[in-house]
Amino acid sequence: MTATPAPSPEAPAAGDFLRLDEQICFSLNAASRAFGGVYRVLLKDLGLTYPQYLVMLVLWEHGELPVKKVGEHLRLDSGTLSPLLKRLETAGLVRRERSARDERSVQVGLTEEGAALRERALSVPRRIAAATGADLEEIRELRARLDRLTAALDEAALSEAPGCT
Amino acid sequence: MTATPAPSPEAPAAGDFLRLDEQICFSLNAASRAFGGVYRVLLKDLGLTYPQYLVMLVLWEHGELPVKKVGEHLRLDSGTLSPLLKRLETAGLVRRERSARDERSVQVGLTEEGAALRERALSVPRRIAAATGADLEEIRELRARLDRLTAALDEAALSEAPGCT
DNA sequence: AGCAATTTAGTTGTGCACAATTAAATTGCG
DNA sequence: CGCAATTTAATTGTGCACAACTAAATTGCT
Numbered sequence: 001m002t003a004t005p006a007p008s009p010e011a012p013a014a015g016d017f018l019r020l021d022e023q024i025c026f027s028l029n030a031a032s033r034a035f036g037g038v039y040r041v042l043l044k045d046l047g048l049t050y051p052q053y054l055v056m057l058v059l060w061e062h063g064e065l066p067v068k069k070v071g072e073h074l075r076l077d078s079g080t081l082s083p084l085l086k087r088l089e090t091a092g093l094v095r096r097e098r099s100a101r102d103e104r105s106v107q108v109g110l111t112e113e114g115a116a117l118r119e120r121a122l123s124v125p126r127r128i129a130a131a132t133g134a135d136l137e138e139i140r141e142l143r144a145r146l147d148r149l150t151a152a153l154d155e156a157a158l159s160e161a162p163g164c165t
Numbered sequence: 166m167t168a169t170p171a172p173s174p175e176a177p178a179a180g181d182f183l184r185l186d187e188q189i190c191f192s193l194n195a196a197s198r199a200f201g202g203v204y205r206v207l208l209k210d211l212g213l214t215y216p217q218y219l220v221m222l223v224l225w226e227h228g229e230l231p232v233k234k235v236g237e238h239l240r241l242d243s244g245t246l247s248p249l250l251k252r253l254e255t256a257g258l259v260r261r262e263r264s265a266r267d268e269r270s271v272q273v274g275l276t277e278e279g280a281a282l283r284e285r286a287l288s289v290p291r292r293i294a295a296a297t298g299a300d301l302e303e304i305r306e307l308r309a310r311l312d313r314l315t316a317a318l319d320e321a322a323l324s325e326a327p328g329c330t
Numbered sequence: 331a332g333c334a335a336t337t338t339a340g341t342t343g344t345g346c347a348c349a350a351t352t353a354a355a356t357t358g359c360g
Numbered sequence: 361c362g363c364a365a366t367t368t369a370a371t372t373g374t375g376c377a378c379a380a381c382t383a384a385a386t387t388g389c390t
Contacts, residue, residue: 017287017290017291018222018225018226018283018286018287018289018290019222019226020290021222021289021290021293022219022222022223022226023308024290024293024294024297024304024308025197025200025204025215025293026219026239027307027308027311027312027315028193028196028197028200028311029197029200030240030311030312030315031193031197031311031312031314031315031318032190032193032194032196032197033240033377033378034314034315034318034319034322035190035193035194035318036377036378037318037319037322037378038318038321038322039190040378040379041322049344049345049346050190050346051345051346051347052345054187054191057183057184057186057187058187060183061183061184061187066368066369067368067369067370068367068368068369074191075195075198076346076347076348077347077348077349077369078368078369078370078371079347079348079349079350079369079370079371079372080346080347080348081369082369082370082371083345083346083370083371084345084346087345098369102355102356102367102368103354103355103356103368104354104355104356104367104368104369105355105367105368105369106368106369106370118183121183122182122183124183124186125182125183125185125186125189126182128186128189128190129189130321131317131318131321131322132189132314132317132318132321133317133320133321134314134317138310139189142192142307142310142314143188143189143192145303145307146192146193146195146196147192147195147196149196149199149297149299149307150192150195150196150199152296152297152298152299153196153199153200153202153203153296153297154199154202155298156203156295156296156297156298157199157202157203157206157296198347198348201347201348202348205348205349214374214375214376215376216375216376216377217375231338231339232338232339232340233337233338233339241376241377241378242339242377242378242379243338243339243340243341244339244340244341244342244377244378244379244380245376245377245378246339247339247340247341248340248341248375248376249375249376252375263339267337267338267385267386268338268384268385268386269337269338269339269384269385269386270337270338270339270385271338271339271340
């Protein structure tokens with residue numbers, strides 16, 4: 001009575017959605033972790049984890065930034081970034097210093113070593129692209145869909161937050 | 166010389182890939198976390214985290230399974246599942262017992278309470294679908310693309326593992 | 331039977347994600 | 361100015377992901 005798979009050969013029963021459901025978000029989750037596995041291998045040489053690599057990308061592109069801005073680029077808060085940045089600092093890739101203009105904010109910048117690491121990272125995107133086995137156009141479209149999805153979900157999370165029905 | 170953004174207004178320089186790169190996998194990562202936020206809200210009522218919900222989906226669909234099989238369905242290993250299942254057991258949703266036939270394996274099954282929880286989960290997929298703002302067809306196609314991507318990445322990870330150039 | 335290789339869970343340690351809280355500096359308003 | 365509200369990082373605590381390792385049972389081979 002409890003865990004019978006419930007054949008239901010003709011009508012799409014309500015329970016079927018629990019299977020479909022798994023596939024929608026689980027596919028995303030699995031793809032994200034599969035990427036993680038490939039990045040882990042490629043980034044090992046550089047001594048970076050994938051989230052650390054994302055931070056380095058932001059710094060390589062924008063130069064010195066306050067923690068807040070780094071978090072906005074990556075959709076991460078200080079609870080994640082503070083320890084991560086501390087590890088990058090310990091590794092000698094990043095400098096952190098309180099802003100003189102606003103003592104609340106901490107400016108994050110690259111050390112020479114951190115800036116130099118960019119050269120060794122240049123081959124990563126091509127190798128990742130090769131691992132996906134997809135052409136640039138497909139990747140672009142997939143990215144667009146995912147960004148739309150993220151925007152819709154963030155929107156929904158906002159209206160869900162209080163007591164909105 | 167170090168952190169200059171490097172304008173390069175006409176030629177697609179090698180460094181541009183470091184931006185594109187961010188967008189490929191970061192979009193995926195961001196979408197996955199955005200889903201996590203929506204699920205977190207919806208599953209709070211049920212007292213489940215998203216990974217715990219995935220485990221419950223597997224058990225609702227397949228009934229009693231060894232830990233190994235649960236892991237195969239979800240692409241997770243015992244390092245993740247053992248503590249997670251222990252929490253579900255503490256919550257009274259799941260039973261764990263050593264198989265008599267093979268003392269190495271642990272069978273995971275639903276308690277009555279765990280089986281009953283399924284009823285309250287039936288509304289989740291619909292509410293998630295609503296939050297995505299996408300129709301079923303788009304979701305299906307996206308899922309197919311992601312699954313292909315995951316397969317390609319897993320494939321690549323395998324040939325990358327030893328010393329394959 | 332005897333023993334090495336394999337399989338299955340669990341444990342340990344590192345790092346990330348995120349909610350909740352804290353502390354300090356800044357801003358805004360009367 | 362004086363003080364409440366806001367902003368910014370950091371900290372704390374929970375849970376997940378995964379690599380590396382351990383322990384125990386099973387399988388396979390001779």
